[in-house]
Amino acid sequence: MRGRQVQLLRYPEGKVRPEDFQVVQAPVERPAADEVLVRNTWCSVDPGMRLQMRPAGPAGYFPAFELDAPLGGMAVGEVVESRSAHFAPGDVVVHAHGWRDYAVVTVSGEALRGIGTLRRVDTSLAPPQAYLGVLGGPGLTAYAGLLHVAGLREGDVVWVSAAAGAVGSLAVQIARLKGHRVIGSTGSDEKVAMLRDELGLDAAFNHRAGAVADQLRRAAPDGIDVYFDNVGGDHLEAALGSLRRWGRVAICGAVSEYEGTGAPTGIRNLFQAVANDLTLRGFRGSSYVEHRSAFERDVAGWLRDGRIRYRETVVDGLEHAPDAIVGQLAGATTGKVLVRVGRGR
Amino acid sequence: MRGRQVQLLRYPEGKVRPEDFQVVQAPVERPAADEVLVRNTWCSVDPGMRLQMRPAGPAGYFPAFELDAPLGGMAVGEVVESRSAHFAPGDVVVHAHGWRDYAVVTVSGEALRGIGTLRRVDTSLAPPQAYLGVLGGPGLTAYAGLLHVAGLREGDVVWVSAAAGAVGSLAVQIARLKGHRVIGSTGSDEKVAMLRDELGLDAAFNHRAGAVADQLRRAAPDGIDVYFDNVGGDHLEAALGSLRRWGRVAICGAVSEYEGTGAPTGIRNLFQAVANDLTLRGFRGSSYVEHRSAFERDVAGWLRDGRIRYRETVVDGLEHAPDAIVGQLAGATTGKVLVRVGRGR
Numbered sequence: 001m002r003g004r005q006v007q008l009l010r011y012p013e014g015k016v017r018p019e020d021f022q023v024v025q026a027p028v029e030r031p032a033a034d035e036v037l038v039r040n041t042w043c044s045v046d047p048g049m050r051l052q053m054r055p056a057g058p059a060g061y062f063p064a065f066e067l068d069a070p071l072g073g074m075a076v077g078e079v080v081e082s083r084s085a086h087f088a089p090g091d092v093v094v095h096a097h098g099w100r101d102y103a104v105v106t107v108s109g110e111a112l113r114g115i116g117t118l119r120r121v122d123t124s125l126a127p128p129q130a131y132l133g134v135l136g137g138p139g140l141t142a143y144a145g146l147l148h149v150a151g152l153r154e155g156d157v158v159w160v161s162a163a164a165g166a167v168g169s170l171a172v173q174i175a176r177l178k179g180h181r182v183i184g185s186t187g188s189d190e191k192v193a194m195l196r197d198e199l200g201l202d203a204a205f206n207h208r209a210g211a212v213a214d215q216l217r218r219a220a221p222d223g224i225d226v227y228f229d230n231v232g233g234d235h236l237e238a239a240l241g242s243l244r245r246w247g248r249v250a251i252c253g254a255v256s257e258y259e260g261t262g263a264p265t266g267i268r269n270l271f272q273a274v275a276n277d278l279t280l281r282g283f284r285g286s287s288y289v290e291h292r293s294a295f296e297r298d299v300a301g302w303l304r305d306g307r308i309r310y311r312e313t314v315v316d317g318l319e320h321a322p323d324a325i326v327g328q329l330a331g332a333t334t335g336k337v338l339v340r341v342g343r344g345r
Numbered sequence: 346m347r348g349r350q351v352q353l354l355r356y357p358e359g360k361v362r363p364e365d366f367q368v369v370q371a372p373v374e375r376p377a378a379d380e381v382l383v384r385n386t387w388c389s390v391d392p393g394m395r396l397q398m399r400p401a402g403p404a405g406y407f408p409a410f411e412l413d414a415p416l417g418g419m420a421v422g423e424v425v426e427s428r429s430a431h432f433a434p435g436d437v438v439v440h441a442h443g444w445r446d447y448a449v450v451t452v453s454g455e456a457l458r459g460i461g462t463l464r465r466v467d468t469s470l471a472p473p474q475a476y477l478g479v480l481g482g483p484g485l486t487a488y489a490g491l492l493h494v495a496g497l498r499e500g501d502v503v504w505v506s507a508a509a510g511a512v513g514s515l516a517v518q519i520a521r522l523k524g525h526r527v528i529g530s531t532g533s534d535e536k537v538a539m540l541r542d543e544l545g546l547d548a549a550f551n552h553r554a555g556a557v558a559d560q561l562r563r564a565a566p567d568g569i570d571v572y573f574d575n576v577g578g579d580h581l582e583a584a585l586g587s588l589r590r591w592g593r594v595a596i597c598g599a600v601s602e603y604e605g606t607g608a609p610t611g612i613r614n615l616f617q618a619v620a621n622d623l624t625l626r627g628f629r630g631s632s633y634v635e636h637r638s639a640f641e642r643d644v645a646g647w648l649r650d651g652r653i654r655y656r657e658t659v660v661d662g663l664e665h666a667p668d669a670i671v672g673q674l675a676g677a678t679t680g681k682v683l684v685r686v687g688r689g690r
Contacts, residue, residue, distance in 0.1 A: 060590065061620035232616070245405065254616050266611020271577070271599050273627025275406035280625040282618025 001028045003101030005070035006321050011055050014261045016329060020053075021322040026070075028102040030081070035104050036093070036118075037081040043098035044074035044132040045315075045324045045337035047165075050258040073098035074137060076121070076128045077341075086112060091120050094131045099321055101341060115289045125300050133166050133336030134310040135299060141252060141285030142170035142228075143295045149250040149283045150226045152178065157220055159183045159239060162230035163204065164191040164311075166336040167252060167285075170299070171228050172201055173308040183219045185212070185235070187331035194334070198309070207231075213238035223247075231256045233264065240272040251282040259329055311335025317342045346373045348446030350415035351666050356400050359606045361674060365398075366667040371415075373447040376428045380449050381438070381463075385422035388443035389477040390660075390669045390682035392510075394418055395603040418443035419482060421466070421473045422686075431457060436465050439476045444666055446686060460634045470645050478511050478681030479655040480644060486597060486630030487515035487573075488640045494595040494628045495571045497523065502565055504528040504584060507575035508549065509536040509656075511681040512597060515644070516573050517546055518653040528564045530557070530580070532676035539679070543654070552576075558583035568592075576601045578609065585617040596627040604674055656680030662687045 002025045012020045031037045051057045052065045052072070065071050075098030079091040084107040087093065096117040097103035110116030121131040133139065145167075146152050158175045162168040163184030172195065175182045184195040184204045195204035203219035216224070216238045225247050227239035232254025239249060257264040273280060302308040313333040315324040321339045328337045347370045357365045376382045396402045397410045397417070410416050420443030424436040429452040432438065441462040442448035455461030466476040478484065490512075491497050503520040507513040508529030517540065520527045529540040529549045540549035548564035561569070561583045570592050572584035577599025584594060602609040618625060647653040658678040660669040666684045673682045 058614075058616050058620040059586065060617065236615075241404065251615070251619055253619065257616065264613050266613040267615055268609050268611040269403075270581075270596070270612055270625075271403050271602065271627070272405065273625065274596055274598065274629060275403040276627070277629060277632050278627050280615075280618065282616070282621070282623050284619060284622060287622050 001102070002026060003028045004318050005100035006318060007068055008053060008065050008071060009067065011053055011064075011067070015259050016050065016053065016322075016326055018322040018326060023319045023321075029104050031083045031104050033083050034107045035083050036079045036087045036107060038075075038077040038093060038095060038097070038103050038105055039080050040075045040077035040098060040101060040103060040341050042076045042129040042132060043318070043321060043339040043341060044136075045321065045328055045339060046073065046138075047255045047258060047325075047328055048253060049073055049325060050329060070097070071099040072096055074117070074132050075099070075103065076131055077103070087120065092123050092128050093118060093120050094136060095119075099318070099339075101318065114292075117286075126303065129312070129336075129338050129340075130310070132338060133312065134170055134303065134308070135296060137285050138166035138336060139170050139299055140288060140292055140295050141283075142167045143174060143299065144285060144288035144291050145228055145250040145252050145283060146171050146174055146226075148288060148291060149281050150228060150248045152180070152226060154179075156225035157181045157183070157223070158226045158228065159185070159216065159220065159224045159242075160228040160230075161185045161207070161235045162187075162253075162255060163195055163201070164334050165230065166310075168228070168230055169199065169310065169335055170308065172199055173302075175226075176200060177302065177307050181220075183216070183224070185215070191334060194311075207235065211238075213241055216242050226250070228252065229254070232267075233257060236267055237269050240267070240269045240278070243272065243276060243278050245276045247276060247278045249278065249280040251280060252285075255329070313337045315339050346447070347371060348373045349663050350445035351663060352413055353398060353410050353416060354412065356398055356409075356412070360604050361395065361398065361667075361671055363667040363671060368664045368666075374449050376426055376449050378428050379452045380428050381424045381432045381452060382426040383420075383422040383438060383440060383442070383448050383450055384425050385420045385443060385446060385448060385686050387421045387474040387477060388663070388666060388684040388686060389419035389481075390666065390673055390684060391418065391483075392600045392603060392670075392673055393598060394670060395674055415442075416444040417441055419462070419477050420444070420448065421476055422448070432465070437468050437473050438463060438465050439481060440464075444663070444684075446663065459637075462631075471648065474657070474681075474683050474685075475655070477683060478657065479515055479648065479653070480641060482630050483511035483681060484515050484644055485633060485637055485640050486628075487512045488519060488644065489630060489633035489636050490573055490595040490597050490628060491516050491519055491571075493633060493636060494626050495573060495593045497525070497571060499524075501570035502526045502528070502568070503571045503573065504530070504561065504565065504569045504587075505573040505575075506530045506552070506580045507532075507598075507600060508540055508546070509679050510575065511655075513573070513575055514544065514655065514680055515653065517544055518647075520571075521545060522647065522652050526565075528561070528569070530560070536679060539656075552580065556583075558586055561587050571595070573597065574599070577612075578602060581612055582614050585612070585614045585623070588617065588621060588623050590621045592621060592623045594623065594625040596625060597630075600674070658682045660684050 578601035
């Protein structure tokens with residue numbers, strides 16, 4: 001049996017282009033003991049993957065993708081063959097071997113304890129691909145980032161950047177339903193309208209429409225208490241200038257820097273943290289798996305009650321996965337970006 | 346009655362020079378109701394005062410000094426006249442109206458609750474000027490920064506920059522006596538020797554002797570868990586590159602930036618906070634006055650037991666106060682920098 005896989009041909013300099021990838025047919029191995037063979041139905045497209053497309057990414061972050069080998073990334077699929085007593089054919093699972101038709105996945109001790117990347121998902125609660133978005137890593141990232149990293153407190157005024165993305169759009173909605181004044185920023189007027197009209201934010205702005213610091217000051221003239229940062233750069237500097245005493249930043253990502261060449265400009269007003277007793281905490285959603293059951297219970301409940309909604313940008317066919325990440329990094333997508341693999345149900 | 350006071354003549358660009366100040370004689374006012382008249386004996390010289398010598402310093406920080414008016418700064422002195430039932434002539438007090446011979450100080454509600462800047466000190470425990478250093482603001486800053494801001498945990502490897510200064514030299518000693526491996530950095534080989542030989546640090550380096558990141562990596566090849574930052578800039582970037590997962594930074598100051606012209610270069614590797622789940626917390630010691638009684642009890646005890654020691658750089662005469670801050674900002678001083686006013690005991 002053979003299957004398609006997306007490979008990286010070179011480590012791109014600056015912006016990623018579709019030509020940096022190739023889609024090849026390769027033999028599919030059979031699972032060994034304690035492994036399962038999964039037919040992928042949906043693959044996740046995450047901006048953080050750009051950092052793995054460098055020969056040496058940030059120390060301590062996920063390792064670089066190898067050239068001429070299948071890329072990683074989260075995926076959902078169906079077990080078609082199992083050499084583990086814990087999984088059976090037909091199980092729908094999420095795992096970290098995306099961007100290919102078939103994946104052989106090890107059933108690790110972590111997976112059995114529910115803290116690994118491989119796990120069975122409950123498709124009676126939500127469609128499978130929701131476990132790559134609102135009920136998956138991005139959802140947990142938003143939930144834990146807001147509640148456990150930023151430590152949201154009553155009365156906090158909250159700003160979320162990249163607020164129309166998979167993580168940001170859940171973060172703004174959680175903050176809203178907990179009664180906070182919420183400001184969202186994004187990269188187009190259409191998405192600004194979506195944030196205001198569909199998600200009910202108190203204020204929203206297009207970061208391309210003027211200096212971020214000025215727009216933030218207009219949206220929150222009395223300052224903010226929490227900034228959920230997906231962008232870094234001028235966005236983080238604007239937040240530092242607007243955060244009130246004892247304010248907090250949950251640093252989730254810095255997408256403004258991912259396609260830069262050379263070192264980023266740097267954050268020049270970090271001294272505001274001293275002046276105003278601010279806390280900045282970087283985090284990875286995967287570091288907060290101990291909150292997954294509370295997160296799934298809460299978010300599944302809010303989904304059922306119609307208190308939160310989510311959007312997807314779906315690209316059909318594994319061969320278009322490279323276009324999907326190119327579009328995502330350019331800010332052209334909304335909500336969770338997914339590749340429907342093409343032979344899934 | 347007349348007294349001397351040090352005034353700022355202009356807001357200096359770049360490095361402060363003695364010519365930016367003048368010492369003038371001015372009439373001393375009499376205290377009104379709920380005020381005391383204090384004869385200053387010791388004035389404190391703090392690097393953070395440089396930030397108040399700008400027309401517009403960091404938002405939320407202490408306000409700028411006015412030109413042609415006496416500078417502020419902490420001081421110790423003796424009450425010579427009291428219009429408050431809570432203070433009597435002869436009381437030794439610490440307060441925030443330094444850099445002058447005599448000061449009229451208001452006995453505020455905060456002062457009466459023990460959380461203001463004016464307070465009586467216990468000279469049976471330590472000499473008066475210790476309340477400007479090891480038992481004063483710098484001491485509380487080191488203590489709270491290490492224990493409450495960085496949240497020191499068993500086994501943490503700790504790096505302190507400006508480790509021979511008033512704040513740093515207490516921070517390294519507290520970390521040492523709590524059993525941590527401690528690395529100190531400073532700006533001269535003499536001070537490096539002092540850190541190793543007198544304070545018993547595990548490692549120390551001169552930040553002028555090579556790239557800070559390289560020297561830190563040699564001193565802590567397996568990385569660090571806590572960085573107590575007094576310097577900012579290349580020091581903070583080096584820390585971000587060496588901090589292990591769940592590491593913490595207590596940002597106390599950024600003296601490398603205080604005399605810069607224009608915006609600082611900026612911190613370019615803040616993404617390491619995301620990659621390694623790091624927390625950076627800016628703070629002001631004065632925000633942690635609720636820990637002052639525990640701090641005074643602990644530090645006074647350690648002083649009595651000889652478990653900590655402190656150094657002073659003393660400049661004699663109010664007229665030399667400008668030289669003192671010039672020297673301090675150039676890194677030429679050790680320990681607490683003090684001006685002995687000249688008519689004190």
